[in-house]
Amino acid sequence: MLEGLSFSQLSLYRYLYITFSCFQLLFAYPLMYVIERVFRFTSSVTLIELTNINHPLLRRMSKVAQGTLNHSMQVSNLAAEVALKIGASSQLVRTGALYHDIGKMLNPLFFTENQNGVNPHDALEAKDGFSKEERSAQIIIGHVTEGLRLAEKHHLPKSICNFIRTHHGRGKVKYFYIQWQNNHPGETPRDELFTYPGPNPFTREQAILMMCDAVEASSRSLKEYTEEAISGLVNKIIDGQVQAGYFQECPITFRDIQDAKRVLIDSLKTVYHTRIAYPELNKDKQKAQSSIWPHLLGGNRYY
Numbered sequence: 162m163l164e165g166l167s168f169s170q171l172s173l174y175r176y177l178y179i180t181f182s183c184f185q186l187l188f189a190y191p192l193m194y195v196i197e198r199v200f201r202f203t204s205s206v207t208l209i210e211l212t213n214i215n216h217p218l219l220r221r222m223s224k225v226a227q228g229t230l231n232h233s234m235q236v237s238n239l240a241a242e243v244a245l246k247i248g249a250s251s252q253l254v255r256t257g258a259l260y261h262d263i264g265k266m267l268n269p270l271f272f273t274e275n276q277n278g279v280n281p282h283d284a285l286e287a288k289d290g291f292s293k294e295e296r297s298a299q300i301i302i303g304h305v306t307e308g309l310r311l312a313e314k315h316h317l318p319k320s321i322c323n324f325i326r327t328h329h330g331r332g333k334v335k336y337f338y339i340q341w342q343n344n345h346p347g348e349t350p351r352d353e354l355f356t357y358p359g360p361n362p363f364t365r366e367q368a369i370l371m372m373c374d375a376v377e378a379s380s381r382s383l384k385e386y387t388e389e390a391i392s393g394l395v396n397k398i399i400d401g402q403v404q405a406g407y408f409q410e411c412p413i414t415f416r417d418i419q420d421a422k423r424v425l426i427d428s429l430k431t432v433y434h435t436r437i438a439y440p441e442l443n444k445d446k447q448k449a450q451s452s453i454w455p456h457l458l459g460g461n462r463y464y
Contacts, residue, residue: 203318208256211321218263218315228274229265232377233258235432239373243424244366247417254366257324260317261370264308264325271300274381291354294341298334298355305329305357323363328370330361330407361407368413369421372399376425386433388426395425 193204214220222230237258244251269275271282282297291299308325338355362368375398383390399422402408408418 197318201319203253203320205252207318208252211256211317212259218311219259222263222266226266226269226272226275228276229262229269229272232274233260233262236261236370236373236377239377239425239428240366240369242428243369243373243421246420246424247365247369247413249365249369253320254324254369257321257366258370258373260308260312260321261324261328261374262304262308263311264304264306266311267303267307268300271297272304274378292341292345294337294344295351295354298337298341301334301337302355302357324367324370326358327360327362327367328374329357329359330371331359332357332405332407361409362411364411365413365417368408368411371402371407372418372421373425375399375402376429380429380433383433386429388430391429391433392426395422395429399425 190206193206197203197207210216214223219230222233237255240258241251241255243249244254265272265275270279273280282300285293285296287293288296305325305328309322312322312325333352333355334357338350341350341355362371376395379394379398380391383394399418403418
């Protein structure tokens, strides 16, 4: 047609091929669901659909755990930037980051990002052979198992469920673990009560989420957001995760980790950049302007 041929000069088979191809496309979307289930494959289309903020889980989170949703969205952006830098799947880690903390919706006020001046952990007491710190730790750890339950109920792909399982790995709830040790000197803690079920990350995307999740959460507690403070925080957290052996089972390299650090430092500097304070108008000029405006507006008839 671009060469000036008329429809009559085109072969009839061309029309048949085009019509048949269009007809086949109608079955592509339904078949995608079958292919994903049979081969345990998550397509980019499905990942993009899951990032829709109107998904029932995300919509519910916006109502009952707004702070957690804000945290998840921030982690999602950071993780996607790191993934692009090291050549991992940015869409996969972005989607996984949005859902990694959905289990916090069960007890949202027990997590600092959702608290509004009242900390329910302070009201807990020792009960049924568990200390106050152990009970608090179990509530915090429970957001992983509850997240998996919600994910299965809403038929989230296994690749997304794995982000929920691994974003804390086999780490400990350090705040309450250290608090228990301080309150029970000379006693041996029951480590299993303070340890997440895991497993540790086994893909690069899961390792990225673990790094970004810890860094973003800790960055909110900084007293000042200077380049030195941000760099020190990022290096301390990620180096600690490496030394703890959290990344031994995933194919992430030391170069990837260094690149991730640089991206996180630059991104956090942008997020927490200082703003210029607006100058105030000189008092003499302010009085002069206040006396001029009524005359310009024709007296007080506009007031």
